[in-house]
Every structure is written in C-alpha cells, then in structure tokens.
Amino acid sequence: xxxxxxxxxxxxxxxxxxxxxxxxxxxxxxxxxxxxxxxxxxxxxxxxxxxxxxxxxxxxxxxxxxxxxxxxxxxxxxxxxxxxxxxx
Amino acid sequence: xxxxxxxxxxxxxxxxxxxxxxxxxxxxxxxxxxxxxxxxxxxxxxxxxxxxxxxxxxxxxxxxxxxxxxxxxxxxxxxxxxxxxxxxxxxxxxxxxxxxxxxxxxxxxxxxxxxxxxxxxxxxxxxxxxxxxxxxxxxxxxxxxxxxxxxxxxxxxxxxxxxxxxxxxxxxxxxxxxxxxxxxxxxxxxxxxxxxxxxxxxxxxxxxxxxxxxxxxxxxxxxxxxxxxxxxxxxxxxxxxxxxxxxxxxxxxxxxxxxxxxxxxxxxxxxxxxxxxxxxxxxxxxxxxxxxxxxxxxxxxxxxxxxxxxxxxxxxxxxxxxxxxxxxxxxxxxxxxxxxxxxxxxxxxxxxxxxxxxxxxxxxxxxxxxxxxxxxxxxxxxxxxxxxxxxxxxxxxxxxxxxxxxxxxxxxxxxxxxxxxxxxxxxxxxxxxxxxxxxxxxxxxxxxxxx
Numbered sequence: 067x068x069x070x071x072x073x074x075x076x077x078x079x080x081x082x083x084x085x086x087x088x089x090x091x092x093x094x095x096x097x098x099x100x101x102x103x104x105x106x107x108x109x110x111x112x113x114x115x116x117x118x119x120x121x122x123x124x125x126x127x128x129x130x131x132x133x134x135x136x137x138x139x140x141x142x143x144x145x146x147x148x149x150x151x152x153x154x
Numbered sequence: 155x156x157x158x159x160x161x162x163x164x165x166x167x168x169x170x171x172x173x174x175x176x177x178x179x180x181x182x183x184x185x186x187x188x189x190x191x192x193x194x195x196x197x198x199x200x201x202x203x204x205x206x207x208x209x210x211x212x213x214x215x216x217x218x219x220x221x222x223x224x225x226x227x228x229x230x231x232x233x234x235x236x237x238x239x240x241x242x243x244x245x246x247x248x249x250x251x252x253x254x255x256x257x258x259x260x261x262x263x264x265x266x267x268x269x270x271x272x273x274x275x276x277x278x279x280x281x282x283x284x285x286x287x288x289x290x291x292x293x294x295x296x297x298x299x300x301x302x303x304x305x306x307x308x309x310x311x312x313x314x315x316x317x318x319x320x321x322x323x324x325x326x327x328x329x330x331x332x333x334x335x336x337x338x339x340x341x342x343x344x345x346x347x348x349x350x351x352x353x354x355x356x357x358x359x360x361x362x363x364x365x366x367x368x369x370x371x372x373x374x375x376x377x378x379x380x381x382x383x384x385x386x387x388x389x390x391x392x393x394x395x396x397x398x399x400x401x402x403x404x405x406x407x408x409x410x411x412x413x414x415x416x417x418x419x420x421x422x423x424x425x426x427x428x429x430x431x432x433x434x435x436x437x438x439x440x441x442x443x444x445x446x447x448x449x450x451x452x453x454x455x456x457x458x459x460x461x462x463x464x465x466x467x468x469x470x471x472x473x474x475x476x477x478x479x480x481x482x483x484x485x486x487x488x489x490x491x492x493x494x495x496x497x498x499x500x501x502x503x504x505x506x507x508x509x510x511x512x513x514x515x516x517x518x519x520x521x522x523x524x525x526x527x528x529x530x531x532x533x534x535x536x537x538x539x540x541x542x543x544x545x546x547x548x549x550x551x552x553x554x555x556x557x558x559x560x561x562x563x564x565x566x567x568x569x570x571x572x573x574x575x576x577x578x579x580x581x582x583x584x585x586x587x588x589x590x591x592x593x594x595x596x597x598x599x600x601x602x603x604x605x
Contacts, residue, residue: 096563097519102198103367103433107378109196110385127198 069144070137072115077133080108091134102127112136118143163501164215164284168412168422168471169304171282177220178272178301179244180285181209182259182292185492186365189312193361193369194388200563203254207554207561208568211498214551216244221275223247223262225254226560231527232553239549240542247271259291263298272299287311287492288470305470306491314468314491316362318393324486327462329455332477332484334398340383346397347373354399358432359386362393367432372400404479405444407452408437410497411460411472419460421453423500427475428514436514437496440503442576444478452476455485463489471497499570506545510573515566516586518594520558525593526550529567532589538582546572548582 071087078086083098100108105127109120118140130136165171183205212222213236222244233243249261249268262268275281276299283303285292288311296303305311313319324331334350334357337343343359350357351373359382361369371382386395410423425439441449456474463472473490476483495513502511518525530550533539540549549570556565569586573579591597 096200102196102201105196105198106194106385107381110381114381114384125194125196127196128200 069140070133073112073136073140074133076108076111076115077136080104080111086133089133091137092132095131095133096127100127100131105130108136112140116140116144118147162217163504165217167504168420169282169284170414172280175280175282177216178281178283179212179216179220179222180258180262180283180292180295181212181223182257182286182289183208184257185287185289185311186315186363186368188289189315189363190361190369192389193363193391194385195368199254200561204555204561204563204566206254206258207557208495208552208566209258210552210554211495211568213241213243213246215498215501218242218244219279220244221247221272221281223249223258223268225249225258225261226252226554229553229557235530239540245275257289257291259285259289259295263291263295269299272301276301285493306468310467310469311491314463314466314472314489316393317360317364317396317488318362320486320489321396323462323466324459327458329459329486330482330484332398332401332487334396336394337397338394340387343386343395343397344379344383347379348376350397350399351376355402356400358398358400360396360398361386361391362396366434370432372432401477401479401484404477405441407441407444407476407478408494408496409452409456409474409476410494410500411456411463411474413460413464413469413472415469417461417464419457419464421456421460423497423503424449424452425496425500427496428512434495436512437499438510438512440510442510445481448478448481448483452478452483452485455483459486473497502570502572506572508574509546510576510579512571512573512579512582513569514571515555515568516590517564518556518567518590518597520556520561520563520565521594523557523559525558525565526553526556526567528593529556529589532592533585536585536589538585540570540572546574546578548572548586 074086077083081099081104113119124139165177206225209224210228216222224246227248247268249265251261281301283296283301285303288303288305288308290308292303293308318336321331321336335346337346347357357373359371364370373379406427406429408425408427409421412420412422424441425437426441426443427434428436468491471493473494474486475488476485477487499513533548538548540547551570552568556567571579571582573582
C-alpha cells in the first residue's frame, strides 16, 4: 500500500471521515471534523505506523489540515530516519 | 437588558462589595494551556484566536462605571446594537499590541499606557479586579496597579483545577464518584480500562489538567486504547491519570459557587450543560429536566463541597461539573476554580424570573466579513430578535467570534435564546437552523454540524 493510501485510511479511522479515500489533497480537513482533539490521535497513529516522531514545531493543526500536507510531513520524517540509518 | 438590580448582580449579590467600588474585568482565558505545556498536545492557533475573542462577553456583564479590557475594540455597529437593546456600555480599554500568542494579562503588563490609564482612574474611584482566572500575571498586575482581585491565589487556583485533586477530595468526603480510579502507571491505566469496559460501553482517561475536552480521551473501542496509551507515555505526569466509566444516560449539570473570604458559600446558579460528548457547547437554565427532590439534594451536597473547598483555601467563583445518572447524583466530577463562559450569564434569571434561557454556540464558516450582521438581520426581519420591550427573543452576542474581517476559518456564533416556555425555545431552535441555512450555502443542520 502506498504512503498516501495508508494516510487516507488513518484519517478515515481517526477523524471518522468516511470519504477520506476520495477527498481532494488540498481540502481543509478542519471543515470535515479535524480538530485539536483528534489531531493529537492522528499524529500518534502516524508515529506508530511509520515509527517516526513529530517535532514540537509540527504539533499544530495547521500543519496537518490537508492530505497533501500530511503526506509531505510524513515523507520528511521517513527521509530523516533513512538519512540517519545511512550515516550509521 | 441590564436593569439596575441586574447591573449590580455580581457587585452586590455575589461579590458583596462596598458601595462605590467599581469592577475592572479581565478575560484572561487560556491558563490551562500553560498548565498543560509539558503534555503532548496539538495546538490549533485559529481556534485559540477565536477563543481569545470571546472576551466581548464582558460587555454584557459590566456596569457603565466599570472598566473592561478587550484585545480589540468591538465594531461600532455591534456597540450600537447593544445600546439599542438597553445595555449601558462600560469603559473599554485595549492594549496596543495585538498578539494572540500572549495572554491579555501579559499584554496589559507590557503596555505602560494602559497601566497609567488604569492608575489614573483608580485615583478617582476604587476598583476591584475580576479576572477570568487568577494567575501569576494577574497577581503581578494587581501589585503593579495596587488593586485587589476576586479569587484565590494563583497556586491555589492551580491546585483546585486538578482533576485528580478533586476526585480525591470527593472520595475523602464520601461523595459519590463515577466508577474508576486514579492510576499511577500506564499498565494500571490499561488494566483499569479493560476492567471498566466490562460494564461501560465507553471509558474515559483523564489527565490532571485540560479544558474543553483536551486531556480527556474516550475509549469507545478497545482498539483505540493502545494509541491513547502510547500518547500518555510521551510525558511523565506526577499526579497520575484518572480512569472512569462514561455514563451515557445522564444529565450534565454545572453549578456556580461563590466562596467569600469569610467562608460564606453562595450557590448562585445551576445550569444544564449542552455537551457534544466531552465538549461544552452551551447551557440551559433554569434546570427543568431533573426532578425537584434530586435538585434539592444536589444543592445540599454543593453547599458541603463549598465548605470543604473553603477549608482547602479556595475562594471566589468556582464552577462545579456534576452528573445525574439513574437518579443518582455525582455532585463533583470536575471543578473550575475560575470563571467559565456560563458564569457571565448567570445573572439572566434575575432579570426575568419566568423565562427559560439557552446559550449555545454554532460553528459557522466565516465566508464574509459581515456574516454575523447578515444572520442578525434575518432574525430581526422575522421579528424574533430580543428587545428590551419584549424581554424575550433571540440575541446574538460575541460578534468578534464570527467576524470574517479579523478571523479566519470556522467561527463561533454565540446565541442566547430567551423564551417564555419550552415550546417557544424549540421554535427558536428551528428558526436558528432555518436562518443559518438561508445565509450560509450548504449549511447542515446544527445536529449534523457538531464540529
């Protein structure tokens, strides 16, 4: 399963957004129920799924309020882990 | 709206201040964010900005000789609207800086002009400060301008808002508490949750501090539990976590107490709360959905709680959240040793005894600068607006929270309904939905539009 598909599934599960598979990448998820309460769970779910850890600066609803933003953010953390592994 | 007796409601009836003392109101909401800064949290800056602008509620309670400090000057049209309703406006002072990342107390402390202005007024007449919550900054401000304030010391306020402290206190005095316990380790939280899930469809895990549902995690499906535990494990919490069964069939009540320095406990308001699961959306009062005998017993228990809180050093306004489930009273689930939004509107039943009041906010997209005025205009066109002649109707307030000119995203439309009876209240509810559907394209009924 590709990264975006996994993320869309997580949004569906945590935010309860039934059409998460089809929602536009730049659609503001706050209009569909994303708030600071479920955002925290979404971040935790992503951290558990991809074995990443969000920086404190990224713990803002505004950083994860569209599918595109979440994909980019997760990619950034995965790349960071890969770079660290490479350095070792 | 503010007739003479109502105008002096907080001053004379609740705070029992000396005649000639005026009030300096400060809406320093957001102290919980400081208390929870060490927790793993996700911030919503847009929402925080809306919350800060709820300060306009002070316009409804302050007397004409009082001072209120607001983040921004209200719109001229809004002030005119309030005046038409009969509200006598207080003096409004605003700090020069507009920075929602800082508390209003901090902004005032940093603004020499506003400090000088308050001092200048203090020379002529005596004032008492009424903050939303007593914080270290409020104490600093009190010293700086040499003014007394209503409430406990900031360290007592901090202690009193701790959910674990309150649970222990309720247990110590033998009051009924929800099933569950205080857990010190993640493994204890896991075990207790599994245990409670045998009896309750939902279990809630609470951190010691949090507001509006923040810090309260509902486990409806056990598959969510590990995610929540992973999150809890991200920070060390000295007091532990509170794990409780979630009572589905319940009435949520909120009582407002004022504990004076001499120990008098004044129970000045009981309201039924409108909640979206764990998020506060509004209040209905007086309470008509709970049997009178239960309400009387509840009042007795509240007085006991008030006296115990006094012994613990707690003073000033205290909001107590309670539930009634299966005919049983759980008199203190949480306490807010500070004002809450509903505290400010507690004076309403004193204005008109035979009415039902419902305050609630609706989530609306801020699609245009003037959306608040458009909605209000529709209500006026239907002749359902609150007027001082009718003393009932629909009254929109906190204009800034739904002002597309200064805020973005989804605002909060604050609505107060004053109705002669339940049927009329239901009618107002339906009308509000119709008005919103007329003004906002694609608006879904409030019942489906919880976020």
